[in-house]
Amino acid sequence: MLSPVVGVLFDGFAYGMLLFLLSVGQSVTLGLMNFINLAHCAFAMLGGYVTVTLVNGHGWPFFAALPCAFIVSAVTSIGFERALYRRLYRASDLDQVLLTIGITFTAVAVAAYIFTTAQQPLQLPSYLRQSVEVLGLRLAIYRLILIAISLIITCVLVAALEHTRFGAQIRAAVDNERMARGLGIDVDRTFAITFALGSGLAGLGGGLAIEIVGLDPSFAFTYLVYVLIVVSVGGLGSIRGTFAAAAVLGISDIAGKYYVPQLGAFLIYLVMISLLMWRPTGLFGRR
Amino acid sequence: MALTQNLQSPQLYLQSLSRWRPAEIAFWLATLLPFVLAPNYLSLASQIAIAALFALSLDLILGYAGIVSLGHAAFFGIGAYSAGLISRFGWGEPLTGLLLSTLAAGLVGYATSFIIARFRHLALIMLTLGFGLLLAELANSAGWLTGGIDGLQGIHTWRLLGLFNFGLFGTTAYAYALAVLFFVFLGTRRLIHSPFGLALRGIRENWVRMSAIGAPNRAHIRTIYTIAAALAGIAGALLAQTTETVSLDSLGFERSAEVLVMLVLGGAGRLYGGLVGATIFMVARDQFSGIAPEYWYFWIGILLIFVVILLPNGVLGGLPNLIARWRRP
Numbered sequence: 342m343l344s345p346v347v348g349v350l351f352d353g354f355a356y357g358m359l360l361f362l363l364s365v366g367q368s369v370t371l372g373l374m375n376f377i378n379l380a381h382c383a384f385a386m387l388g389g390y391v392t393v394t395l396v397n398g399h400g401w402p403f404f405a406a407l408p409c410a411f412i413v414s415a416v417t418s419i420g421f422e423r424a425l426y427r428r429l430y431r432a433s434d435l436d437q438v439l440l441t442i443g444i445t446f447t448a449v450a451v452a453a454y455i456f457t458t459a460q461q462p463l464q465l466p467s468y469l470r471q472s473v474e475v476l477g478l479r480l481a482i483y484r485l486i487l488i489a490i491s492l493i494i495t496c497v498l499v500a501a502l503e504h505t506r507f508g509a510q511i512r513a514a515v516d517n518e519r520m521a522r523g524l525g526i527d528v529d530r531t532f533a534i535t536f537a538l539g540s541g542l543a544g545l546g547g548g549l550a551i552e553i554v555g556l557d558p559s560f561a562f563t564y565l566v567y568v569l570i571v572v573s574v575g576g577l578g579s580i581r582g583t584f585a586a587a588a589v590l591g592i593s594d595i596a597g598k599y600y601v602p603q604l605g606a607f608l609i610y611l612v613m614i615s616l617l618m619w620r621p622t623g624l625f626g627r628r
Numbered sequence: 629m630a631l632t633q634n635l636q637s638p639q640l641y642l643q644s645l646s647r648w649r650p651a652e653i654a655f656w657l658a659t660l661l662p663f664v665l666a667p668n669y670l671s672l673a674s675q676i677a678i679a680a681l682f683a684l685s686l687d688l689i690l691g692y693a694g695i696v697s698l699g700h701a702a703f704f705g706i707g708a709y710s711a712g713l714i715s716r717f718g719w720g721e722p723l724t725g726l727l728l729s730t731l732a733a734g735l736v737g738y739a740t741s742f743i744i745a746r747f748r749h750l751a752l753i754m755l756t757l758g759f760g761l762l763l764a765e766l767a768n769s770a771g772w773l774t775g776g777i778d779g780l781q782g783i784h785t786w787r788l789l790g791l792f793n794f795g796l797f798g799t800t801a802y803a804y805a806l807a808v809l810f811f812v813f814l815g816t817r818r819l820i821h822s823p824f825g826l827a828l829r830g831i832r833e834n835w836v837r838m839s840a841i842g843a844p845n846r847a848h849i850r851t852i853y854t855i856a857a858a859l860a861g862i863a864g865a866l867l868a869q870t871t872e873t874v875s876l877d878s879l880g881f882e883r884s885a886e887v888l889v890m891l892v893l894g895g896a897g898r899l900y901g902g903l904v905g906a907t908i909f910m911v912a913r914d915q916f917s918g919i920a921p922e923y924w925y926f927w928i929g930i931l932l933i934f935v936v937i938l939l940p941n942g943v944l945g946g947l948p949n950l951i952a953r954w955r956r957p
Binding site for chain 2: 434440562
């Protein structure tokens with residue numbers, strides 16, 4: 342009797358952790374520099390395609406391909422940041438939205454050109470496709486690993502933000518950029534590194550997402566919406582907020598699709614609109 | 629000399645803005661050229677006129693009031709589906725259908741404007757996006773009404789004024805769309821050069837100062853948002869009536885993004901920005917899609933990056949600068 346509910350909770354939580362990986366970088370970017378980056382999921386898509394190419398095309402083991410997805414996305418994003426984003430830090434919302442939509446459109450077309458618009462199946466080793474039974478519940482190994490990776494990353498991120506010098510600099514820049522500059526913190530460099538880290542995490546999320554949600558060129562737009570929802574609900578620049586929002590949205594999305602399929606896709610939009618109207622700066626937002 | 633005089637009298641200033649310039653008259657005369665020069669492209673021309681009308685409606689909120697909307701296609705879609713449904717239920721008279729669809733889009737716009745006027749920045753962008761996606765999802769799942777993914781079929785538009793048939797060559801379609809565009813443009817022009825239009829630009833430039841001088845910002849935003857929604861509804865209804873079909877992508881995010889591209893390409897905050905941008909965009913799409921239809925988005929993306937980095941005020945804002953630079957040396 343209990344097990345279907347727990348099963349839905351488990352799947353929802355795993356999905357939420359995927360959303361968390363995809364969104365945490367966006368949350369920090371938006372919170373830190375107030376830059377509306379709609380191309381965030383294009384970097385996630387890049388990570389996904391890197392993973393697929395390495396695993397399927399070159400026979401790499403899945404867990405060796407994931408760090409590569411992280412690195413390729415992070416390095417590419419630094420290139421974009423230096424060449425394009427940097428010019429628009431002080432620009433209006435509209436210019437930022439337009440530039441990053443432009444990058445996303447281009448990325449989608451390039452992905453369609455290289456990989457066609459078909460879904461890319463990932464050839465996983467068979468042990469990742471199995472499931473284990475815990476207290477009468479069948480839990481898919483892949484989802485367990487996904488949750489484990491996300492929890493480790495969350496712990497590392499929170500620890501790094503709260504207990505390292507660089508973390509203190511990021512927090513200072515988020516809280517009060519002018520003051521941080523006045524204290525001699527190189528906010529631009531801090532932002533570039535944070536941006537690369539966030540895009541790298543998105544790339545990692547993209548690599549991990551293929552098994553759960555598939556990968557095709559429309560990924561960059563489909564998951565952009567979810568990422569924006571998580572970020573705006575969780576509050577800008579808050580890792581705990583992003584974590585909570587991702588978990589809640591992941592569980593409610595899966596539960597909604599499972600129990601009330603006719604409400605299906607628009608439940609998540611309704612939740613977002615009402616939450617935003619209630620608290621425009623997000624659940625954990627400070628500003 | 630003229631400037632100081634204008635600043636002394638606000639009436640004179642607004643009047644000097646609303647005077648018709650020769651270039652404007654030439655522009656509208658040029659819209660008649662397709663009838664003579666390119667009779668085979670009249671259906672494309674009517675699509676351009678519709679896109680221009682849609683971009684003009686976005687210009688009112690984005691260019692003049694500074695509301696960044698990523699879900700403006702919602703009102704285009706409401707107009708299109710209303711016009712389609714009215715015709716499917718047996719009333720195919722184009723003008724009354726157009727009026728009713730405008731009313732429908734305007735009503736929904738009025739209802740949502742209460743939410744829109746309360747938010748700024750990211751929350752506003754997210755709300756417009758969320759509202760657009762919600763509506764697209766509703767239309768998708770309400771297949772019994774909208775035809776779902778297959779689109780709305782079986783629309784039949786009667787003769788315009790009981791005389792002109794919407795034929796295969798698009799002569800009537802273009803004349804109809806152009807006439808509607810022209811009348812809407814006249815109204816918009818009047819609106820923008822009124823004190824209300826000036827207040828909108830004030831809100832765009834500085835919300836706080838406008839409240840400080842006692843301007844009812846939220847009421848202004850509600851009014852202009854409703855008007856823009858109604859105008860987008862006209863554009864949608866025109867598309868439904870002239871093509872006699874409505875598909876889900878009339879509501880989709882891509883359409884919201886496309887109209888944004890058109891407007892920004894032409895120059896937001898300028899009356900002719902949307903019109904010029906829509907013309908360039910639609911002609912370019914017609915040309916490029918012949919080569920590689922699925923890679924069209926690549927060119928839109930490159931175009932957007934190009935416009936944002938190099939032509940911040942669009943073609944209409946950038947050309948005078950380029951000309952000035954060319955004349956100087």
